[in-house]
Amino acid sequence: MPASSVQAQVSAQEWQLRQDLAACYRLVAHYGWSDLVFTHISARIPGPDHHFLINPYGLMFDEITASSLVKVDQHCNKLNDSPYSVNPAGFVIHSAIHEAREDAGCVLHTHTRAGVAVSAQKDGVLPLSQQSTFVLASLAYHDYEGVAFRPDEKPRLQADLGHANFMVLRNHGLLVVGKTIADAFLSMYTFEATCQIQLAAQSGGGALTHVDPRIVSGVAESMRVQTGGLGGAFVWPALLRKLQRIDPGYLD
Template sequence: MFEIPIPDLKNKVSDIEWQTRVDLAACYRLVQMHGWDDLIYTHISARIPDTDEFLINAFGLAFDEVTASNLVKIDLEGNILDQDCPFEINPAGFTIHSAVHEVRHDAMCVLHLHNNDTIAIATLEEGLQPLSQYSAFALASMSYHEYEGLAVNAQEKARLQQDLGHANFMLLRNHGGMTLGATIGDAFMHMYDLVRACQVQLQIQATGKPPVFIDQSIVDGIKAQANIVHTGLTGGQKSWPAMLRRVYKSDPTFAS
């Protein structure tokens, strides 16, 4: 059996980096708990505040094996910055996440997942439709990116950046979903909304009945409402302590 190296970085990094590591490791565990993981693939990254350095999962570890200490610190060129780091990173994950972190300095965290429901909706020509409150949250800040194969071509980064623009939600055609957030909690809540929106749409479409669409004027007004009641101070930040408690109850080793 492959033995996972067990680094201990708690007293070797700044307090703010350690807290970022703990929150990001918790986010990986939450994704696994929700059944959104894809073996050792897909990624969640977080920028260390006030730097151009970000953290990402070690390639080869399952999401329920991610801890604060085994997250890998890299720069925008993909160089591993942790001294004597025993891990590698996934080149495809680096391409997508570095593309976002290069241009979206407002986004601390980026989630990219291969959830079946987001793949299905991303593959429909019409994409996500205004059929639920969850979809209204996502559609207030939605973008799309066409499929170009495995994300290992550095030239794709510019096209992804252009397609993303200032949006916090993206559906990658034939591929999956991506969300951004000013905090890890916000990015997680955005993904929660996106996944639920896609699930509800597929369930509605499965009935074969004509749906009732949310009026565009309401969708246009959701963004300002969401900033007050769902994200910001009362959304990601309000729900995140509860999410942390859930992970601690399940397996507190994530914070080691």
């Protein structure tokens, strides 16, 4: 059953954030990165409190709307009158990052086949493609500790992430941190492409050519030029136009 609109109950800023986050969920579903109902994207609500929006547990990503998103605090207390629950494992990972990183406007986590496959490889992400250079410039790893529902894992997750914006969760999947929802989506698009390309290259059976490490060190400037200094905001309007053509229900 569709969630009742909460537009009149929240600020214009929060409503825009809700629409963008719902769009991100629909786009993740469209690109085939979802895992039924088991992964998460969160967005921090601007302000002094560490409040953020996360998906209602049990809804498929292509069902999520601006109004159905759940607003929670650092202790997983619901801050809006929502009939939906929040996945404890999703809350632990996302709350840990929002708590430690003031710049974490959005945290996006996936369990794609390619992402989990690379996360299981001992050497992790390899410098095999142009896409990989953007990932390797800001990459961290976190060892698998089981399903992440124990709060005691949070300090280790925070320490492993540090200031990185891309993270391989070993034997688990991929995670990105973005200043905005648009930044996080573009980062995950790049991360997922990196993993798919790596697996395709490895499946060829021949010797692999690695990118010169000096190129990785200059990749931040390359990204700035490529997006006109806008980062994810450069592609986000086009993605929203695409979504409005094929799946506009997220706006409600």
